[in-house]
Amino acid sequence: MSAHDHAEGHLPHEPEKATLDARNKILGFWLFLGAEVVLFGTLFAAFLALRHSVGDGPTAGELFQLPMVFGATMILLTSSLTSVFAVQAMHHHNKKSMVTWLIVTILLGLAFLGLEIYEFVEYVHEGHKFTTSAFSSSFYTLVGFHGAHVAFGVVWIALVIGQVFKKGLTVVTAPKVYISAMYWHFIDVVWVFIFTVVYLMGKVAG
Amino acid sequence: MSSNHNETASGELPKRHKVEGPQKHIVGFILSLALTIIAFAAVAAGEINETFTYIILVAMAVVQVIIQMAYWMHMKDRGHLFPIIGIISGVVVVFTMVIMALYWVWW
Numbered sequence: 571m572s573a574h575d576h577a578e579g580h581l582p583h584e585p586e587k588a589t590l591d592a593r594n595k596i597l598g599f600w601l602f603l604g605a606e607v608v609l610f611g612t613l614f615a616a617f618l619a620l621r622h623s624v625g626d627g628p629t630a631g632e633l634f635q636l637p638m639v640f641g642a643t644m645i646l647l648t649s650s651l652t653s654v655f656a657v658q659a660m661h662h663h664n665k666k667s668m669v670t671w672l673i674v675t676i677l678l679g680l681a682f683l684g685l686e687i688y689e690f691v692e693y694v695h696e697g698h699k700f701t702t703s704a705f706s707s708s709f710y711t712l713v714g715f716h717g718a719h720v721a722f723g724v725v726w727i728a729l730v731i732g733q734v735f736k737k738g739l740t741v742v743t744a745p746k747v748y749i750s751a752m753y754w755h756f757i758d759v760v761w762v763f764i765f766t767v768v769y770l771m772g773k774v775a776g
Numbered sequence: 777m778s779s780n781h782n783e784t785a786s787g788e789l790p791k792r793h794k795v796e797g798p799q800k801h802i803v804g805f806i807l808s809l810a811l812t813i814i815a816f817a818a819v820a821a822g823e824i825n826e827t828f829t830y831i832i833l834v835a836m837a838v839v840q841v842i843i844q845m846a847y848w849m850h851m852k853d854r855g856h857l858f859p860i861i862g863i864i865s866g867v868v869v870v871f872t873m874v875i876m877a878l879y880w881v882w883w
Contacts, residue, residue: 600859604866611870615877640816647812651805654848658798755848759841765812766837770819774829 581663585744592745599749603756610760613712614767620704621772627702630709630772633693639769642685643761646720649678650758653727653751660747665739668747672731675754679724686717709768716764719757726750804847811840 582588587596621630656671690710700710730746737743815836818829845851851860 597858600862604862607863607866607870608873611873612877614870615874618874618878619882636816636820640812643812643816644809647805647808650844650848651801654801654804655798658801752849755844759844759849762812762837762840762844766815766833770815770833771830773819774826774833 581739581741581744584661585663585739585741586657586660586748588741588744592741595745595749596752599752603752606756610712610715610763613708613715614763617708617712617768620708621768622775623704625703625705627706628696628698630705630768630775633696633698634769634773636769636773638685638689639765642682642689643765645678645682645685646758646761649675649682650755652678653754657748657751660739660744663739665734668739669731669734672727672747675751676724676727676731679720679727679754683717683720683724686713686720690714713764713768716757716760719760723750723754723757726753800847804843807843808840811836811843 587593624630652671653675656668656675659665659668659671698706698709700707727750730743730750733746734743739747815833818824818832818836824832845863850856851863
């Protein structure tokens with residue numbers, strides 16, 4: 571209805587919540603996140619149950635390198651900050667700065683993925699393949715699933731940027747930016763539990 | 777607090793709306809950073825006993841997640857009652873599920 575009345579520069583204060591449609595999208599997204607929480611919960615439960623079942627394969631303590639995990643954590647944490655800066659730029663109706671922060675977020679996401687791929691390749695070389703043990707299967711399923719979420723987020727944010735370029739920052743595109751940033755934060759929140767439960771606790775248990 | 781960089785395309789944001797500054801997000805970032813470093817340091821030091829390390833790790837993770845959700849997912853802003861109820865019910869389900877799967881079914 572009012573989507574076309576809001577030319578750029580006449581955006582409401584919080585353009586992501588300006589229309590009923592947008593508010594419904596945000597609510598729907600929270601419901602989706604609830605389902606995601608449960609999904610990751612099941613993967614964490616499986617991993618926690620199986621993490622000591624290493625068979626002939628390497629244990630978590632032998633495998634994990636804390637500096638690399640710390641680097642990945644820093645990258646993802648920073649990318650969460652840059653995506654919140656993008657939302658903030660959107661609230662200031664500053665499209666250029668918003669897109670810049672989104673691009674920085676994507677680049678950090680790609681860096682994280684690169685590090686994770688490197689890590690997995692390294693593990694396979696050390697004899698930690700998907701089918702090596704119950705521990706390795708549940709590890710790759712959980713961490714790989716998170717990695718897939720990062721990859722999906724990168725593609726999603728890239729598409730949103732494309733749409734913002736095409737249609738400008740409007741009450742229709744603003745909720746998309748907001749929701750994709752929320753998704754990105756969620757990925758970071760899940761990672762907090764992964765580095766705690768998988769890597770740090772794995773290192774403690776030896 | 778936030779009017780120092782408002783020269784956007786529109787530049788005419790109503791004064792009564794307070795557009796948030798970057799400060800609170802940077803506070804959230806620094807807190808997250810500190811909690812992460814404490815968690816890694818606790819493991820890297822390796823001097824502390826195992827149970828206590830676990831307690832530190834879980835505490836740091838839970839606090840960090842609450843901080844990130846409050847600051848970055850805007851849950852401390854008004855109008856977020858429904859998402860908060862949703863997330864809390866999700867957490868309750870997950871917690872129950874993980875505990876059941878581990879202590880009652882598996883071990």
